[in-house]
Amino acid sequence: xxxxxxxxxxxxxxxxxxxxxxxxxxxxxxxxxxxxxxxxxxxxxxxxxxxxxxxxxxxxxxxxxxxxxxxxxxxxxxxxxxxxxxxxxxxxxxxxxxxxxxxxxxxxxxxxxxxxxxxxxxxxxxxxxxxxxxxxxxxxxxxxxxxxxxxxxxxxxxxxxxxxx
Numbered sequence: 266x267x268x269x270x271x272x273x274x275x276x277x278x279x280x281x282x283x284x285x286x287x288x289x290x291x292x293x294x295x296x297x298x299x300x301x302x303x304x305x306x307x308x309x310x311x312x313x314x315x316x317x318x319x320x321x322x323x324x325x326x327x328x329x330x331x332x333x334x335x336x337x338x339x340x341x342x343x344x345x346x347x348x349x350x351x352x353x354x355x356x357x358x359x360x361x362x363x364x365x366x367x368x369x370x371x372x373x374x375x376x377x378x379x380x381x382x383x384x385x386x387x388x389x390x391x392x393x394x395x396x397x398x399x400x401x402x403x404x405x406x407x408x409x410x411x412x413x414x415x416x417x418x419x420x421x422x423x424x425x426x427x428x429x430x
Contacts, residue, residue: 271295271297273286273295273299274299275298276299276303277304280305280306283313284309284312284313287309287310287317288313291317291321291322296328297329297330298310298327298328298329299330300331300332300350301331301334302349302350302365303334303365307331307350307354308354311353314329314355315355324356328360329354329356329359329360329361330359330360330361330362331354331359331361331363332362332363332365332410333346333362333363333364333365333391334346334365335364335365335366335369335388336376336377336380336381337382338364338369338381338391339382339387339391340393341394344394344397344398347362347395347403347404350362357403358402359403359405360406361404361405361406361407362395362404362407362408363407363408363409363410364391364395364409366411367388367409367416368387388409389419392424396424396425399426406429407426408430409428
């Protein structure tokens, strides 16, 4: 499925209102959902999609985006993040998976850098992990967010698969 122009961002939505928000969004025709590991809402999204897709649409009709948080940079943490996303979302693939941030900034409290799994892990290692996930068909497209032009240039130099977004 091609990426849609308009989607529903799920960051910042309260968990107790998310299911009804999703039901309303799907009724209005939304078919792209943006999530992230950090939002801790993939299970609610997956359960709601499963409940609705049997009678309203097929999985292939929903474009799901998720992202790895910078505390999970590195090959193994990023691959584990994808595995967890797939399990929580109740699907065997994600349409797009992104590196949410290129690094964890300890001066920003909401990044929770104290939870970093591998202290010296890099976004470059995570990119290689995403390339592998893409090659294995667990993610249909890969990309980055919050990268400036210098980092995009570095990404171009290290990637064997160009970012889709």
